[in-house]
Amino acid sequence: MRDFLNSKILFPKQLGFAPYFWLLWFLPAIVYVLQFSNYLKWTLLFTLLVFLKIYRDSFFLINKKFDYNVLAQLVLCIIFGSIAKYPFLFIYTGYIIGEHYFNNKNIRFLLVTYYVFSLSCIIYIIYVAKLNNLNELLSFIFGFVFILGCVPASYSKMKQAQLLQKNKRLELLIRHNERDRIAQQLHDNLGQSFSILALKAELSSKLLDKNNLELAKQQLDDIAEISRNDLNLVRKIVTDLKSDTIIQTLNKQYQYLEDAKIMLFTQNEDLTTSWDRTVQNILSQVITESVTNCIKYSNASHIRISFSAKNNSYLVTISDNGIGFDNYLKQDHESFGISGIKRNIANLDGSVEFKSDNGANIFISIPIPKKEDNNHD
Known part of the structure; x- marks a missing residue:
């Protein structure tokens, strides 16, 4: 009914x-x-x-x-x-x-x-x-x-x-650019860690001068361990902060949709700024794939993307008013990036559902990482 x-x-x-x-x-x-x-x-x-x-x-x-x-x-x-x-x-x-x-x-x-x-x-x-x-x-x-x-x-x-939504998106992009600048400063100036490395290097030199090889070797081992940890930390920070956020992805895809004369409507996209970066990266790929499908195959005039967080899960809905999935899912179940979307969401222990109800509809649910659970209670 x-x-x-x-x-x-x-x-x-x-x-x-x-x-x-x-x-x-x-x-x-x-x-x-x-x-x-x-x-x-x-x-x-x-x-x-x-x-x-x-x-x-x-x-x-x-x-x-x-x-x-x-x-x-x-x-x-x-x-x-x-x-x-x-x-x-x-x-x-x-x-x-x-x-x-x-x-x-x-x-x-x-x-x-x-x-x-x-x-x-x-x-x-x-x-x-x-x-x-x-x-x-x-x-x-x-x-x-x-x-x-x-x-x-x-x-x-x-x-x-659309203009209000675009202005809001640009405002969030400005904030993200500031975070990129801070990330670059962290990359260039890991002050405390480097100070420890300098002290240990000086200590190692003095110990070598005194032929205390065992203690010198211990300090050098510590330097190597700290350096490896710092390098991994820097790589993680740079990777996380330089990967596309959902806001950045929406801004890029808006241009493509506008060229294709397809209207983009979003709901609660500002909530995503606090979402886990790994989740944002995966969802950015999903949004990009969905927009590509919409432009190429859907014959839609608009696409809507909504975001929410409920019951310890991130919820995303992507829908358009085009021909739906039925016509081309019958041709090849693995085509149009659908298998890739399923795989990416599964890697996050999430679930995704595809429906053809007055257009194509994608319903995504991804568990909020435990470290963020307390922020969403």
């Missing part, structure tokens, strides 16, 4: 409660329809129901299917608007067009069709209804201005959300 609701009835989970809130504006339309005779009333209510279903489905469609969906919405809008003299369903279609403004090849055709249909509907209503009342006329004019503005408003909202 839950799968049926998610695939056929409910809006995408990542959109939250917003789509359901906007459905409240269907109530005036329903109330308006109830004044008509029984036959016309039920016909208009059925039209509203069909429109709602098509509108909901548009959030999951891409390319030509999306275009056909929008055209179907516009046809229902002009039919309902002309009969019920209620043109405001166009606002819903305008919103969805605005969301796909910069990642749809036929956006100009959809925009022209949208404005022609909506303007024709308004003119028809004013002409047929013969609105002599100034208040009614002004309300329709105001409504048409709102219909005109909902497309650019939706587009502006999407661009602003």
Whole structure:
């Protein structure tokens, strides 16, 4: 039952409660329809129901299917608007067009069709209804201005959300660059350890001058041991701090997705700055592979990546609105980097699940290393 609701009835989970809130504006339309005779009333209510279903489905469609969906919405809008003299369903279609403004090849055709249909509907209503009342006329004019503005408003909202996310990512990158600078200083100035090495070297020299070979050898052995430990420590610090973080990876992949006209949305990416570096390195590889697959094979218009920490586990979800895994998993189960993703996550004792539900979905769970458990309780 839950799968049926998610695939056929409910809006995408990542959109939250917003789509359901906007459905409240269907109530005036329903109330308006109830004044008509029984036959016309039920016909208009059925039209509203069909429109709602098509509108909901548009959030999951891409390319030509999306275009056909929008055209179907516009046809229902002009039919309902002309009969019920209620043109405001166009606002819903305008919103969805605005969301796909910069990642749809036929956006100009959809925009022209949208404005022609909506303007024709308004003119028809004013002409047929013969609105002599100034208040009614002004309300329709105001409504048409709102219909005109909902497309650019939706587009502006999407661009602003992406810009805010990008600025936040750049801020985190600046912090990471500072950590790189500190790491380089540690590499160049392991002061305390080097001081010990200098003292032991001087002591060894004095012991050799006194022919105390046994003690001199002991000091030299200590120097060799400390040097090896320091070298390993430096290598570990440099490796950890110079490997790509999740923030860096998202910033790189954003550029590739933007070139492919695929929108990237993230949630809680700032949480990852405190995650274990080994985990970040592996997840960076997974994100890179997933984005590559999305660009090459998915035909998606957007990809969403969310991060959280719960029940002593790091949780990552990667999803797009493309064709899903089914079509190419049947061809080769080891293709498209999926086997590599499974192997990398398994190396961290984690689990990964691949699903095709209105697109490709990857669910990752990785145990938080014990040394960090206390920080996440």
